[in-house]
Amino acid sequence: MPFRFLTPDWVVLDVLRLPLDALEAQGIKGFIFDLDNTIMPPHTAELSEAMRDWLTSLTARGLAYIVVSNNHNIAYMKQAEDHIGVRVLGPAKKPSRTILREALDLLELPVNQVCVVGDRPLTDIWGGQRLGATTILVDPLQRANEKGHIHVLRALERLFIQVPPRERCIGYTTTYTTPASEC
Ligand SMILES: [Mg+2]
Numbered sequence: 001m002p003f004r005f006l007t008p009d010w011v012v013l014d015v016l017r018l019p020l021d022a023l024e025a026q027g028i029k030g031f032i033f034d035l036d037n038t039i040m041p042p043h044t045a046e047l048s049e050a051m052r053d054w055l056t057s058l059t060a061r062g063l064a065y066i067v068v069s070n071n072h073n074i075a076y077m078k079q080a081e082d083h084i085g086v087r088v089l090g091p092a093k094k095p096s097r098t099i100l101r102e103a104l105d106l107l108e109l110p111v112n113q114v115c116v117v118g119d120r121p122l123t124d125i126w127g128g129q130r131l132g133a134t135t136i137l138v139d140p141l142q143r144a145n146e147k148g149h150i151h152v153l154r155a156l157e158r159l160f161i162q163v164p165p166r167e168r169c170i171g172y173t174t175t176y177t178t179p180a181s182e183c
Contacts, residue, residue: 068099
């Protein structure tokens with residue numbers, strides 16, 4: 001039985017496929033990205049070249065972004081911040097809204113113009129929904145380095161999300177959990 005509070009507005013295979021035209025059409029002007037497994041493989045503190053180019057293209061479109069992480073390693077987040085070139089706020093304790101609200105203030109945007117993007121329903125999506133923002137669930141960039149309990153938790157929480165309509169699932173085939181073959 002899916003829970004309403006775990007219903008992302010979109011599910012997208014990865015951040016690079018975010019539907020920017022549609023999001024801009026609904027008035028989105030900024031993003032709050034999760035860090036680990038959303039824009040960066042965990043424990044790397046480095047962006048892929050494709051992700052860096054994509055983030056640069058956001059700025060070129062006039063879209064703002066900031067990063068909010070639940071990671072507790074301050075030195076790691078500072079390293080990531082230096083690498084990405086925007087603020088990385090945390091540890092955020094998502095789904096708590098405290099740091100997400102700080103991110104909104106820094107973006108200088110009202111919540112209805114901001115989209116929260118992350119790979120975890122119980123932290124990123126729930127937090128974004130509690131904030132009142134548009135939410136997008138992405139698949140994790142890398143599962144190999146995940147601790148066992150996170151892997152199990154991820155599978156469980158995805159069982160309980162309510163999947164948005166087909167047109168709001170991007171990069172998947174018949175069910176939102178099956179990546180399209182051309183991906
Ligand atoms: Mg994450």
